[in-house]
Amino acid sequence: ICEHSRGSEILHVIGIPYYAVNKLYNCAAVVQNGRLLAIIPKKNLPNYGEFYERRWFTPGQEKVVNVIHHSKRTGDSYAVPFGMNVLIQAENNPDFILACEICEDIWVPDPPSTRHCLAGATVIANASASDEMVGKDSYRRELIRSASARLVTAYIYANAGDGESTTDLVFGGQDLLAENGTLVKEGHRFDTGMYIADLDLEKLVQERARMTTYPEQNTDLLEQYEIVTVCLREENAEKRGILLREKLAADARHLRRYIDPHPFVPGNPAERNARCEEIFTIQALGLKKRLEHIGAKYAVVGISGGLDSTLALLVMAKAFDLLGLPRENIISVTMPAFGTTDRTYHNAVLLTQCLGATLREINIRESVLQHFKDIGHDPDDHSVTYENGQARERTQILMDVANQVNGIVVGTGDLSELALGWATYNGDHMSMYAVNVGVPKTLVRYLVRFVAETSEDEALKNCLFDIYDTPVSPELLPPTGDGTIAQKTEDLVGPYELHDFFLYQILRFGFRPKKVYALALRAFSNQSREKNGEAGYDEETIYKWLQKFYWRFFSQQFKRSCLPDGPKVGSVAVSPRGDLRMPSDAAANLWIAELQEFDKEYHG
Numbered sequence: 001i002c003e004h005s006r007g008s009e010i011l012h013v014i015g016i017p018y019y020a021v022n023k024l025y026n027c028a029a030v031v032q033n034g035r036l037l038a039i040i041p042k043k044n045l046p047n048y049g050e051f052y053e054r055r056w057f058t059p060g061q062e063k064v065v066n067v068i069h070h071s072k073r074t075g076d077s078y079a080v081p082f083g084m085n086v087l088i089q090a091e092n093n094p095d096f097i098l099a100c101e102i103c104e105d106i107w108v109p110d111p112p113s114t115r116h117c118l119a120g121a122t123v124i125a126n127a128s129a130s131d132e133m134v135g136k137d138s139y140r141r142e143l144i145r146s147a148s149a150r151l152v153t154a155y156i157y158a159n160a161g162d163g164e165s166t167t168d169l170v171f172g173g174q175d176l177l178a179e180n181g182t183l184v185k186e187g188h189r190f191d192t193g194m195y196i197a198d199l200d201l202e203k204l205v206q207e208r209a210r211m212t213t214y215p216e217q218n219t220d221l222l223e224q225y226e227i228v229t230v231c232l233r234e235e236n237a238e239k240r241g242i243l244l245r246e247k248l249a250a251d252a253r254h255l256r257r258y259i260d261p262h263p264f265v266p267g268n269p270a271e272r273n274a275r276c277e278e279i280f281t282i283q284a285l286g287l288k289k290r291l292e293h294i295g296a297k298y299a300v301v302g303i304s305g306g307l308d309s310t311l312a313l314l315v316m317a318k319a320f321d322l323l324g325l326p327r328e329n330i331i332s333v334t335m336p337a338f339g340t341t342d343r344t345y346h347n348a349v350l351l352t353q354c355l356g357a358t359l360r361e362i363n364i365r366e367s368v369l370q371h372f373k374d375i376g377h378d379p380d381d382h383s384v385t386y387e388n389g390q391a392r393e394r395t396q397i398l399m400d401v402a403n404q405v406n407g408i409v410v411g412t413g414d415l416s417e418l419a420l421g422w423a424t425y426n427g428d429h430m431s432m433y434a435v436n437v438g439v440p441k442t443l444v445r446y447l448v449r450f451v452a453e454t455s456e457d458e459a460l461k462n463c464l465f466d467i468y469d470t471p472v473s474p475e476l477l478p479p480t481g482d483g484t485i486a487q488k489t490e491d492l493v494g495p496y497e498l499h500d501f502f503l504y505q506i507l508r509f510g511f512r513p514k515k516v517y518a519l520a521l522r523a524f525s526n527q528s529r530e531k532n533g534e535a536g537y538d539e540e541t542i543y544k545w546l547q548k549f550y551w552r553f554f555s556q557q558f559k560r561s562c563l564p565d566g567p568k569v570g571s572v573a574v575s576p577r578g579d580l581r582m583p584s585d586a587a588a589n590l591w592i593a594e595l596q597e598f599d600k601e602y603h604g
Contacts, residue, residue: 003073006034009233011088013100013158015127020067020082023058028100028127030088030228035078036069037228038086042102043112050131050169051104060084062115064226081226084112087121090232095201097121103128106147106157117151119225120217122204124153129160131169137189140174149181152208154199162192180204184257198257206510259523262497263504264440264570276450279443279569283435284318286567287410290433291323298407300331302398302428303352304475305344307444308436310351310467312412314451315435317355330357331401335364335394339475341485347467354460360401364393387476391427398431408432411564416441416496418563418574419503420549421556422489428474429559437566438573440503441472441496472496493552494545498524498537502549507572507580513594517546547595554588 005012011032018027018039025041041060045053064083071077090096099116106113106126113124124147130140140157148155154177161173175187177197185197208214266272291299299316303309316330332352336345352359368390369379377385398409411431413423415438423429436444445468452464470485477487490496501523505516524537561576561584573579 001029002031002034002036002071005031006073009033009231011098011230011232013098013125013127013156015102015129015160017057018082021065024056025060026053026057026102027060028102028125030086030098030100032230034071034073036080037088037230038081038226039067040084040086040100040102041082042105043084044104044108046104046107053104062112062224081228083226085115085119085225087116087119087225087227089227089229091229092231092233093201095122095205096232098123098125100125100127102126103130106143111147113147113151113153113155115221117153118215118218119222122153122201123156123199124148124151125156125158127158129164129171130174132172132174132189137172137174141176141183141186144176145178145181145183148178152180152204152211152214154179154184154201154204162190180207196256198255200257202511202515203509210510255522259519261501261523262442263508264443264500264572265446272446273450273454276443276447279439280315280318280447280450282567282569283315283439284322287315287319287433287435288322290408290565291319291325294408296407297325298329298331298402298405299410300333300398300402300405300407301410301412302394303332303334303348304340305334305347305351305467306470306475307441307448307467307472308412308414308417309348310464311414311439311444311447312410312435313351313355313357314448316410317357327356328358329405329407330355331360331405331407332357333360333362333398333401335362335397337364337368337390337394337476339390339473339477339479339485339487341475341479341483343466343470343484344475347463347470350459350463351467354457354463362397364390364397368393382477387474388424388427390476391424391474395424395427395430402432410435411566412436414439414441414444415572415574416500416503418560420493420499420552421559422493422552423559425559429563431564434564434566437563437575438569440500440570440572442500494548495537498542498545499549502546504572506553507574513546513550513591517542517595520546543595547592550588550591550595554586554591557582557586558584 001014009032011030014029014031016027016029018025026045027042028040030037042057043060045057045059047054060083062084064081064085066079067082068077069080086099088098097120099113099121101112101124103126105111116124144155144157157176159174160171164171172189173187173192174189175195176183177185179199180203185195187193187195260267266275301309301312301316303313313332317327320327320330334345334348349359371389371393372379379386402409409431411434413428413434414436417423418437439447448464449468452461452468455461455464472489473485473487474489475485475487479485498520501520502516505511505519520542521539524542560574560580563576568575568578
């Protein structure tokens with residue numbers, strides 16, 4: 001086997017019996033380029049049921065000793081580490097640190113992989129011979145997946161398959177690759193083959209650094225390990241003379257793993273519906289607690305006929321039901337102005353009626369025009385003053401109406417808008433409790449759709465589906481000549497599906513601009529999207545909006561620094577009291593500089 005690997009820099013982990021120190025051991029041999037690098041023995045030998053390993057094998061020891069290996073081809077003899085405490089580290093990619101365990105080792109309460117990861121291992125390889133029984137595959141899959149999550153590691157599990165003896169047992173060859181709780185690749189059971197996948201070691205290292213409860217590397221423990229260094233290069237590396245991690249961006253479209261373009265939205269419909277129900281309940285319970293705490297019997301919301309205010313009103317209805325309060329105590333205020341279209345106005349009215357809330361219509365045209373007159377602003381000047389004047393007038397009305405009924409104003413802004421700062425400071429940015437603050441725009445759409453699909457009220461269902469199909473807009477500029485929405489948010493700030501992708505990769509994993517760009521190329525390429533009938537984005541479009549995202553994210557922190565309370569619903573949040581304790585004057589210079597450097601390198 002060693003000789004057949006000569007000339008290849010692939011790292012092989014092979015299950016073998018090995019005789020050493022007068023005993024026979026069940027081992028994993030690590031081989032590369034014609035050389036035996038290490039032999040790792042199995043510690044936990046099952047002797048129950050169909051297993052009789054103790055008849056033949058001796059349990060492995062953690063302590064590493066050297067054994068002499070003789071090469072039949074060259075005649076050379078050299079020392080090889082033998083023992084459980086062996087780490088294989090790539091000298092040209094320090095994040096790659098491999099350790100091994102064998103079959104039963106992962107099934108015990110305290111597997112060797114725990115110790116290996118505490119010593120610094122980022123990849124665990126398991127050469128296994130686990131026989132098949134009905135239902136065992138799902139248990140085995142969950143075992144490997146959960147181990148990778150608990151240890152924040154990559155776990156490669158290769159199981160014996162076709163070709164093994166079937167006297168009493170059948171081996172199904174279930175091959176698995178998991179990464180921090182996610183199943184990256186699974187082979188075909190009852191078949192023998194080679195499966196190729198990519199590991200994101202940087203993500204694992206970042207996650208371990210982020211988790212303050214993940215133990216720091218135990219130096220005393222590390223001293224008990226033998227470290228073997230290797231060199232790992234990508235395919236055709238000698239011709240190209242570059243390392244894999246240095247070419248991530250250029251090779252993004254050739255990554256052998258799926259990069260989800262919608263990380264906040266589960267692709268499986270059943271899972272997505274369950275997620276929507278869970279989030280919807282979290283939002284409602286958050287508002288319920290706030291109303292209970294302050295003794296409020298009324299709540300006020302501005303209803304526009306758009307997605308965000310629709311979701312807020314739906315959440316309020318559920319919260320009031322949970323409290324046993326009449327829905328009439330929900331004051332739904334529609335405030336038509338210069339940009340309001342018939343479509344959104346009628347949807348706002350119909351939605352309020354379907355949910356049984358109290359509708360108040362307060363036209364703000366005259367009050368805003370009076371305000372423009374007071375400050376000397378020309379109404380024909382459709383600048384930011386024209387837009388924000390309307391937003392702040394609406395907020396003032398909502399606050400005053402809430403005072404009239406001794407209630408609170410429920411905010412409607414979502415996570416994506418807050419990340420981009422797409423809100424009027426002290427306008428729609430402000431409320432007493434913001435129920436959508438943890439929900440990204442791509443998920444808001446599905447939450448509204450979820451309620452529509454599960455509603456038994458046909459009028460409500462049809463209304464929600466029409467809102468779902470309405471373009472996202474603040475409606476602060478006059479409509480077009482045919483009465484349709486003229487101001488479309490995504491034309492101004494960019495596609496929300498791109499921004500939500502950027503937001504997830506940056507805040508959840510702390511990735512640098514180059515990597516975010518590369519992952520976006522893979523996720524939104526035409527090739528990746530065509531199977532769902534969706535159009536992709538080219539390199540220039542992704543670069544343009546990523547640069548815009550960084551600029552807006554940093555420059556708009558002052559709005560997030562004084563956000564009202566609201567429930568966190570996922571792993572990404574921007575509360576200044578929790579996940580994002582960021583100074584308002586933080587500079588984006590380093591991030592923008594890397595993007596500009598990247599732009600010169602790859603765009604000329």
